[in-house]
Amino acid sequence: MTGGQRDDTARGAAGTTPDEGDSHGGDPFDDALALVNGPRRPPERPGAGAGTGSATGAEARSGSGARPGPGTGAEAPTVRMSYTARAATPGDAGDTPRTPPTSDVPYTPDDPFAPDDPFASRTPSPSDARHASDTPAPTGNRPDPTDPTAPTPALPWHAARDIARRAVTEPPAPCTSALAAALGRTLAAPLTALTDLPSFDTSAMDGWAVAGPGPWRLDHPAGTPESGPAAGILAGHAPTEVLLDGQAIAIATGARVPSGATAVLRSEHGEVRASGGGQRLYAPRPVPPGQDIRPRGQECRRGDQLLPAGALVTPAVLGLAAAAGYDELTAHPRPRAEVFVLGDELLASGLPEEGRIRDALGPMLAPWLHALGVETAPARPLADDAGALYEALAASTADVVITTGGTASGPVDHVHPTLRRLGAEVLVDGVAVRPGHPMLLARLAPGRHLVGLPGNPLAAVSGLCTLAEPLLSALAARRPAPPYRVPLAAPVHGPPRDTRLVPVAYRDDERYGLMAAPLHFHGPAMLRGIAAADALAVVPPGGAQRGDELELLELPWPAGWSAGWTPEAPTDWNASGER
Numbered sequence: 001m002t003g004g005q006r007d008d009t010a011r012g013a014a015g016t017t018p019d020e021g022d023s024h025g026g027d028p029f030d031d032a033l034a035l036v037n038g039p040r041r042p043p044e045r046p047g048a049g050a051g052t053g054s055a056t057g058a059e060a061r062s063g064s065g066a067r068p069g070p071g072t073g074a075e076a077p078t079v080r081m082s083y084t085a086r087a088a089t090p091g092d093a094g095d096t097p098r099t100p101p102t103s104d105v106p107y108t109p110d111d112p113f114a115p116d117d118p119f120a121s122r123t124p125s126p127s128d129a130r131h132a133s134d135t136p137a138p139t140g141n142r143p144d145p146t147d148p149t150a151p152t153p154a155l156p157w158h159a160a161r162d163i164a165r166r167a168v169t170e171p172p173a174p175c176t177s178a179l180a181a182a183l184g185r186t187l188a189a190p191l192t193a194l195t196d197l198p199s200f201d202t203s204a205m206d207g208w209a210v211a212g213p214g215p216w217r218l219d220h221p222a223g224t225p226e227s228g229p230a231a232g233i234l235a236g237h238a239p240t241e242v243l244l245d246g247q248a249i250a251i252a253t254g255a256r257v258p259s260g261a262t263a264v265l266r267s268e269h270g271e272v273r274a275s276g277g278g279q280r281l282y283a284p285r286p287v288p289p290g291q292d293i294r295p296r297g298q299e300c301r302r303g304d305q306l307l308p309a310g311a312l313v314t315p316a317v318l319g320l321a322a323a324a325g326y327d328e329l330t331a332h333p334r335p336r337a338e339v340f341v342l343g344d345e346l347l348a349s350g351l352p353e354e355g356r357i358r359d360a361l362g363p364m365l366a367p368w369l370h371a372l373g374v375e376t377a378p379a380r381p382l383a384d385d386a387g388a389l390y391e392a393l394a395a396s397t398a399d400v401v402i403t404t405g406g407t408a409s410g411p412v413d414h415v416h417p418t419l420r421r422l423g424a425e426v427l428v429d430g431v432a433v434r435p436g437h438p439m440l441l442a443r444l445a446p447g448r449h450l451v452g453l454p455g456n457p458l459a460a461v462s463g464l465c466t467l468a469e470p471l472l473s474a475l476a477a478r479r480p481a482p483p484y485r486v487p488l489a490a491p492v493h494g495p496p497r498d499t500r501l502v503p504v505a506y507r508d509d510e511r512y513g514l515m516a517a518p519l520h521f522h523g524p525a526m527l528r529g530i531a532a533a534d535a536l537a538v539v540p541p542g543g544a545q546r547g548d549e550l551e552l553l554e555l556p557w558p559a560g561w562s563a564g565w566t567p568e569a570p571t572d573w574n575a576s577g578e579r
């Protein structure tokens with residue numbers, strides 16, 4: 001979890017006073033929320049100059065609760081909304097289209113606040129998807145093979161995730177690798193200690209190993225007498241001395257305590273005085289037996305289970321494994337994924353021009369998959385060409401192929417026909433979730449799957465989190481993380497039948513503690529909200545109120561994430577003096 005300790009007094013929690021977001025208060029998190037949650041410029045209407053026919057800033061702040069008609073000021077039918085002021089303002093309801101809706105078409109398929117979406121679930125889903133586990137095991141919503149034109153009912157969100165997780169019956173066989181190569185993989189067997197830890201009685205402090213009550217004779221001072229505890233038994237040495245009652249010897253932190261020693265006296269607690277040609281060590285007060293000695297086996301005994309099979313190999317696990325004597329680990333291989341980005345309109349660089357736009361998914365998906373522990377090459381752009389898609393899918397050997405775009409039924413949406421041509425088994429064909437409902441999952445061959453992400457960028461994120469993440473996690477043999485819930489900081493409207501995934505940022509609240517503040521700019525084609533988010537909140541059909549505890553899907557990068565950065569070549573900072 002990230003950001004739980006942030007001091008957030010932000011006014012920018014979505015749906016509260018969003019349009020005040022332009023006044024930054026100097027608090028970094030406040031500023032971040034304000035930046036992402038406001039202010040918005042009303043969208044231009046096609047063919048109109050900037051601002052023409054759009055709500056003014058004053059109107060935007062007025063919270064009138066009505067959506068203006070196209071250039072007439074006429075009000076659309078009232079739509080029940082929780083954060084009325086924002087949702088009622090053009091350009092504000094997530095992805096309000098450039099053409100404001102007419103009064104008889106009060107919302108569009110894109111509108112995340114629309115109470116009912118004609119393109120959403122074609123059959124009712126359970127009224128509350130939070131209880132999907134009460135429903136019988138899902139069998140998917142693959143289309144009727146006898147009728148290729150039959151509409152496919154969208155699956156409830158939890159059921160779709162469940163199918164994705166269970167699509168993998170057996171993860172690829174584990175393999176053994178050097179420790180470092182196991183990072184990010186899943187332990188195939190319990191991590192069992194190969195040694196006691198510590199493996200010998202160890203001094204926890206620099207000072208003297210002492211035997212019995214003081215004062216003690218320093219019979220074995222190593223080095224000069226003045227060097228005190230800096231000499232004596234050093235870490236890494238195996239002492240042969242046996243201390244007798246009344247004797248002491250200098251010892252360093254981490255050194256093996258000689259037999260006969262009953263405690264370690266810290267250097268700052270002891271005083272060495274000359275005495276009759278020798279030296280005596282005095283302590284201001286009695287030293288309890290065992291003080292500052294880490295006894296052998298304190299952390300574990302050889303054979304103890306340190307971690308179960310299925311644990312994720314994190315940097316800390318690598319450290320523990322090394323301490324416990326491992327040179328190699330047996331772990332499940334990382335899933336291998338290939339990403340094909342479809343769309344003739346996509347540009348790889350520069351500014352959007354003449355109807356063409358930048359590819360936002362290629363740059364996002366490969367590192368997102370890396371963050372999920374998946375091996376993948378840079379995304380491959382593919383033209384909107386059925387033949388090219390067929391060739392690419394037929395040639396791929398990846399465990400999971402991820403396509404973006406082409407999932408709907410437009411003239412160049414080739415994913416469904418290509419899957420049919422390949423004889424793939426469609427397991428999920430549409431999910432009752434917004435955004436992202438045309439997402440799909442298919443089995444290309446035993447052990448090989450395809451996740452079709454919709455082209456709208458936030459819809460693609462939704463598909464990634466809904467279908468790809470559980471599938472990849474099962475392939476990596478990870479145990480599903482138990483869902484956790486955080487109270488919502490502001491109400492979120494929701495359609496009656498579809499789950500919504502809404503970007504949220506953590507904030508602290510006096511009453512509830514950690515809360516999830518919904519972020520604006522959450523329309524299907526927008527990435528501005530998710531780019532500032534800590535997680536996606538799973539809003540059940542019908543929406544949620546402030547204080548409702550919602551399941552969160554955390555994004556796979558915690559605060560301070562460094563993308564596993566490693567220098568390509570060793571860098572000598574001193575040589576250049578530059579950073």
Ligand SMILES: Nc1nc2c(c(=O)[nH]1)N[C@H]1C(S)=C(S)[C@@H](COP(=O)(O)OP(=O)(O)OC[C@H]3O[C@@H](n4cnc5c(N)ncnc54)[C@H](O)[C@@H]3O)O[C@H]1N2
Binds near residue numbers: 357358360405459
């Ligand atoms: N008749 C219907 N039309 C649509 C429906 C529907 O149910 N019936 N669903 C809508 C929804 S919801 C979505 S989401 C999209 C899904 O479309 P596709 O998966 O076929 O994707 P495209 O049409 O190729 O693109 C949609 C949109 O996204 C832009 N895009 C695509 N790829 C990228 C990318 N890599 N980077 C940035 N933007 C991308 C593309 O230009 C389009 O604007 O279908 C709706 N239509």
Ligand code: MOO
Binds near residue numbers: 109110433438459525
């Ligand atoms: O517009 Mo679509 O809901 O899948 O993003």
